[in-house]
Amino acid sequence: MAGILTRLSAAYLKSGLPMTAHLDLTYRCPLRCRLCYARGQSTQELSARQWTRVLEDLRDLSVLTLTLSGGEVFARRDFLDILDAAVRLSFLVTVKSSLASASRPRLRRLARIRPAMVDVSFYSHRPEVHDAVTGVPGSFEKTLAAVRFLQDSEVRVDAVVTLLKGFEEDPAAFKSGLHRQGVRSVMFNTVSDALCERVDVSDLLVSDRVLEEQWAAAASGLDPGTAPPRPKPSTVVCSAAVGSLFIGPDGTVTPCVRVLEPAGNVLATPLSEIWRDSEVLRRFRSVRWKHLDQGRCLRCEHSPYCSYCFGISLSDTGSPLLPSEETCRIARATHAGLDTLRRRAGRT
Secondary structure, eight states, rough: HHHHHHHHHHHHHHHHHEEEEEEEEOOOOOOOOOTOOSSSSOOOOOHHHHHHHHHHHHTTTTTTTEEESSSSSSTTTTTHHHHHHHHHHEEHHHHHHHHOOOOHHHHHHHHHOOOSSEEEEESOSSHHHHHHHOTTTHHHHHHHHHHHHHHHHOOOOOOOEOTTTTTTTOOHHHHHHHTTTTOOEEEEGGGGGGGGTTTTGGGOOHHHHHHHHHHHHHTTSSSSOSOOOOOOTTTTSSTTTTOOOOOOOOEESSSSSTOOOOEEHHHHSSHHHHHHHHHHHHHHHHHHHGGGGGGGHHTTTGGGGGOOOOHHHHHSSSSOOOOOOOHHHHHHHHHHHHHHHHHHHHOO
């Protein structure tokens, strides 16, 4: 599967068309998570009919995969109508939701529509700790019950866990704890993914040691592979504006969910025209590794492990071309963690 996706990505890169799109359908949410990027943003929302037209435009752009997110998608009464339209248009759809506010009838309908995947955030395997992060007592039990129901309905569900300083800092215990409670698939995220959205979560960042341990827990039982090659000077830095785009609840298009510089709005300009002609998208699309920090990033020993993010760089440094220290820290921890796994597997 990984090989197929790599070849598809390469083909899309040559075509100049986006392979994936992230749609935030709403910024409403019943939870009050400490690291939420959507809080306080625009309350304007496209109607289900308008979203269906956007989906048709995305299909005409040859988009293959969609992420439907928020906010909380189930805060919209018409969310399942939008999801049904996306699946009927043959997109591979990932739904991001806490599931904490989804009623059983709505979960049954979601299972009948059958998206490709549902991503659910967990902040601990311990109910009281998870609820302390979401700010809503009982949210853990509601989310867990919904995950079990969807799994029993043969819907793929990934628990996306985020380690937070002062809340949950033991990745192995976190993962095994969710497994014991019936969660089948557990993936790992990093809190830095919220840094670029005007949210100060510096007090929640876990240590380098915990980040390295996270890799050991994430790759448990898997082949860590060999060391990846360094990026070339002409290598694309990020898929933002190259293979992907973001559309907010009010129809505003940006390079990605983490870069909020408007490239246009689907209510005013055809999506194909925004993708082709937007100066904002063109600017981000032109960036290559040789441009980062005047070429210094290219020479960094951790560059093969770097998930460079324009949004985090903009938030931390004011420029998409200057690396954030948090991005560098995660790259160092990733390098160290995977090297440890390779030594254990006798791959170095």
